[in-house]
Amino acid sequence: MQVRFFGGLSVSAGADEGAVPGRGQQALLLRLAVDAGTTVGYRALADDVWPSDAPEDPRAALQSLASRLRRALPDGLLASVPGGYRLELSRDDIDVTRFQDLVAAARSENDPRLARAALDLWVGDPWIPHDGFDWLVRDLWQDRGHAERLAAAAPPTAPQKPIVPVAITGLVGRGDELDAIRDRLATDRLVTVIGPGGAGKTTLALETVRSAADALIVELAPAAAGEVWAALASAVGRGIRLNETTPAPPTTPRQRVLDAVAGREVVVLLDNCEHVIREAAEVAQALLVSTPGLRILSTSREPLGVIGEAFVGLGPLPALDADELFARRVRSARGTPPSPDERETAERIVQRLDGLPLAIELAAARARTLTLAEIDAGLSDRFALLANGPRLSPDRHRTLRALIDWSWDTLTDAERVALRLASVFPDGIGSGDADAIARAYGVDATVFDALVDRSLLVRRDGRFRMLETVREYGLDRLRAESAETEYRERAADVLTALATDRERTMRGPGLRAGLAWFDVNEENLSAALRTRAAGADRRAGRRLLRALLWAWAVRERTEELRPALATFADPNSPLEDEASVVIESLSLFSASFPEPGETPTFDPARFRARRIALEEAASRHPSEITILAAPLLRLAETVLRAQDSPAGRAWHVDVSDGELTSAPPWSRATLHMLRAGAAQNAGDAAALGAESERALRIFTEVGDPWGTGIASQLRSEWLILAGRLEEALAVSDNAARIVDGLSSVSDLLQMRAQSVGILLRLGRLDDARTRTDEMGAVAAADGSVRALSQARMAAAQVEISAGDGAAALRESQAIRLEPGFPDQITAWTGAQRAQALILLNRLDEALAALREAMPLAIRSHDHPIVASVLVAVAGWNAAVGRADVARTALARARAVRGAADDHEPFWRWVQERLGADTGDLPASAPGIPLGEVDADVLTALLD
Known part of the structure; x- marks a missing residue:
């Protein structure tokens, strides 16, 4: 049997020619053929068969490939042996291995006849199934070069000195770049390999010219200005024979070189051109113009700038290489x-x-x-x-x-400034910001492109970026010059101005573009904030923090907000500008809503005095944000006053008609949205409907996706209570589409969970299950505890609706609530677990779960959550035979929520268990005030 790879893959046994189908089988055959007659281990096979995308179980995948390949080959040729596989052929049966052996023998014996026999096997370029075998192709081409030299019958007593220095170590990776250089050199007469120092440009260039019949290698690193022609001339004698028919000896290095290459097809390698770039360009152009058969391969940290120059960029090695x-x-x-x-x-x-x-x-x-x-x-x-x-x-x-x-030594003064300033921008510099940043340092923005040309910056995705090693070099220079603080403060100044301009566009249709800018500059802005924190002037820091606040709010970056406020807020500082009013108002508001487990210290007189001072300052410095300060601080005051009260409305928003009328559209929509949230929490369905409609209408007119999304959620809540479920689903789904990519994954999943709940109310169980499967995939990709919890809670809701208590309990028990989770989430999870246990008739466990959930729900002052727990309480009472108490619990749930959510699946389950209409209160129950939450009364429903 014969296997051929020169000129294409061919497998023949006697007179029969056969094909091996599939790239995987072909790759396995080639890898085994290279070491024919020898066992090749699983690891070596997998590395070459799948060089970049290995399967999860390489050994199993190899077994499958080997089984299919075995069917394409004569019996007994592919052997499975301990540790791997072996191709039972001799090396003479395979053209590439016979070629290699003949070349080795020819070189050992200095035998031109054997070299010619090897070259006779080369009937076409070597065939490989994919680029993972480029190492084999390189080896074969190198052997061909040896064979061609021997076939020319060189005198055996004086072996030729290799034109190209022999590599001491093997090349790792760079197969794609090497192919690209060869491809460019085949079609273009001047190819420059460009890359940063230490990227391996010289190594690849030497590897490329190994196969050239004539090559002239010129090392320019030692050359000074005016010495490039001399460097070429000194290389002429080593690389190419002088033209013996020249009538007179050349008198200059330039003439000597031009005479030497005249009439030849030669590749000239100009290595390390960057420090003599202009002269190297002039020499290259003169060579190309004078000698049609000449090609030039140059290496440099910047382009030569010659017409027709082709480029191969050499960046960092891929991670695996x-x-x-x-x-x-x-x-x-x-x-x-x-x-x-x-x-x-x-x-x-x-x-x-x-x-x-x-x-x-x-x-x-x-x-x-x-x-x-x-x-x-x-x-x-x-x-x-x-x-x-x-x-x-x-x-x-x-x-x-x-x-x-x-x-560095080749840079102009302006380029040196640019390199140092770029080092204090860890996220790089956006092309749209380049002009402003360059002006801040007294240079022109074109200097960044110059550094790209010099391989000290890269331009990628619309940004000028710097390798970390070059960045550290720039910082090291700044520290040595005692200029780091100055450069960082200038960066903070220009970033504050840029961020402020962006922030103004983000309450409307410019939100996504603005967030994208803040996202890509995240490290830049964090570094600028640290610079301001280290400085003595907190005013500059407050201006920067003010510019960051809205992006942080939309992205829910509360973990950064509190320490930033602690650093820059100062109640003793003058309220002299809009930024100070916003920072100080937010600081006071944030202190009113401490982290879980923390208790705010509240002095009513001091809080009121500070609130009034901030409201007055807000009126002096009006903006879309400061106009919200007074209502939000009044809201915070009501929360603090109610913190020791387990009953009643926990919060509400007091907004005067004058405040609404004078507010710009975005602010007015936000105030209506806050009112809608307060109405939902208070069980005031009528106000929820009116305020959510106004908020959604204005936000839609303004074109603000964040506000539209939140207002849509509130509107959908009212539509659910109004029984307009199809409309509620459309609004909820639209909200999820609008906010996708704006906020956190857990927030998006919360919106999707709302749609799942509506589908269950509509009886569309299969659609709801499909949605929860999608939510699970999104949560798994995100990996955060909150996202996974949201997905699990939605899945439990679906199983409860399906009446599958066991599945619902599994989903509920899989939820992992971290310390610090809000009380309402813990309470709702407990209510779901209780519902699952009720479905399983494990009533004692359900009671225990409800006893844990009820106080958490009451403490949260989240009335919709209290209502959800009350529905579960009604279910438990119905299951133990206390129908009157169950009806009372449902009535209280309706009062707390502001309307009967009687399409909710577990509510329907309770109604069916009771077997009677629960629309009216039982005669024995007292009147229940709208939105009342009395801890003692509600807890008694479980006694």
């Missing part, structure tokens, strides 16, 4: 690669070094005397850690600092 390079070099340094326990540390080191091959090599070399953990810790001062490279390396590659010094 970078990890592999580090592992190999660590093994070289200490004898063993990183252990499984060290893998995470090794990956972090590689990531911190930006995947730059030279930096990785320097770090791995330290493994001879340091642990990987010590190397990782030492990267906090990477330039000191990586200060001792290989003794014989070029100076610019011997240390990490020298690597970037080489680029």
Whole structure:
């Protein structure tokens, strides 16, 4: 049997030719053929068959491939052996291995005949199933180069010196880039490999020219200005024969080079052009114009700028290749690669070094005397850690600092300013912000593009970004010049101005674009806030914090808000501008709603005095936000006054007609929305309907998606109570679409849960179950406890509606509520668990769950939650035969909520158990005031 890969895949046995179907089987065949007659282990097979997307169980996948390949081959050719598989063929039966063996023999014996025999096998380029076998192609092309030289019958007594220096270490990764260079060089006469220092440009360039019949390698790193032609001339004698028919000896380096390449098809490698870039460009153009068959491959940290120049960008190594390079070099340094326990540390080191091959090599070399953990810790001062490279390396590659010094020395003054300023923007610089940022430092924005050309910045996704190593270099320069504080303060100034301008556009249709800006500048803004916190002037910090507040509010970043307020709020500072009024008002409001477990300290007289002072200041500095200060602070005051009262309305919003009339549209819509929320909580269905309609209408007119989403939720709640369920579903679904991507995943899932509840009220159980499955997938992808809890609660609600107590209990028990979860969430979860237990007739356990849930619901002052617990209480009473108490519980749920939610599935279940109309209160029950929550009365329903 013969297997051929030159010119395409062919498998033949005698006179029969057969095909191996499928890339997976073809890849397995090629990998086994390369080591024909030898066992190839599972790991080696998997790495080459699936180089970038391995299956979860590679061994099982290999077994499946091998089984299919075995059916395509003659019996007995593919053997399964301990540890792997073996192809039972000799190397002479496979064209690529026979070719390699002939070349090896030809080189060993210096035999042109054997070299020609090998070349006869090369009937076409080697076939491979995918790019994962580029290593094989490179090896075959290298062997072809050896064979071609031997076939030319070189004198055996004087072996030719290789044109290209032999690589000391194997190439790791870079297969795509290597192919790209070869492709460009086949179609373009000037190709420049561009990348930062230490990315491996020279290595790839040398690898590329190995297969060239004629090549001239010119190392320009030692060349100074005016020496490029001389550097080429000195390389001529080593790389290419001088034209022996030249009538007279050349008199200048330029003439000598042009004479040497005249009439030839030659590849000239100009390596390390950046420090003599203009002269290198002039030389390249002269060579291209004078010699039609000549091609140039150059390496540089910036383009040559010659017409027709093609580029191959060389960035950091991909993560897997970078990890592999580090592992190999660590093994070289200490004898063993990183252990499984060290893998995470090794990956972090590689990531911190930006995947730059030279930096990785320097770090791995330290493994001879340091642990990987010590190397990782030492990267906090990477330039000191990586200060001792290989003794014989070029100076610019011997240390990490020298690597970037080489680029720094070529920069103009403006470019040096730009590099240092970019280092204090950890998120990079948006192209739309570049002009303002450049002006703040006294340079022109075009300087950022210049740094991109010099491979010190990259432009990606509309931003100028900097490798972390280059960023640390810039910061190191600033610290050495005692200029870091100045540069950081300028950054804080310009970011405050930019953020303030963006913030003004975010209460309306500009919200998404504004949030996107704040998101991509998150680290920049955090760094600016830290700069302001470290400074003596808190006013500048308050202006920056004021600009951040609305983005933080929409994104629910409360964990950052409280410490920021603690840093920048100051009740003794003058209320001299809008930012101070907003910060101080928010600080007072936030203190009124402490974290769970904390108790606010409340002095009524002091609170009132401060509230009045802030309201007066808000009237002096009007804005869409300050106009909300007075109503919100009055709301906070009512909450604080009611904190010791377990009954009655916990909060309400007092807004005068004058405040509503004078408010701009967005603020007016927000006030109506606050009123709607208060009405929902108070069980005032009529007010909920009127206020939610007004809020939703105005927010829609303004075009604000955040307000539209929240107002839609409130509107949907009223529509549910009004029995307009189809309309409620449409409004709720539309709200979820509007806010998708604006707020947290758990908030979005809460909206989707509202739609699930409506579907259950409509009796559309299958649709509700489909929705909860989708919610579960979203929550699993997010991974947060709150998101997972939301999805589980919705799933439990579906199972309760289906009457499956066991499934509902499983979902309820799977909910993991972290310490600090709001009381209302814990109470509602407890009510769901009780409903599941009631369905299972485990009534004692249900009672225990309700005894835990009831006080939490009452303490939360969240009336819809109290109503939900009361419905579960009614179910328990109905199940134990206390019909009158069950009816009373339902009546109280209706009063607390403001209307009977009699389409809710468990409410219907209770009604069916009672077997009677519960629309009216039983005659023995006293009148129940609207929205009344009396802890003693409600708790007594469980006695």
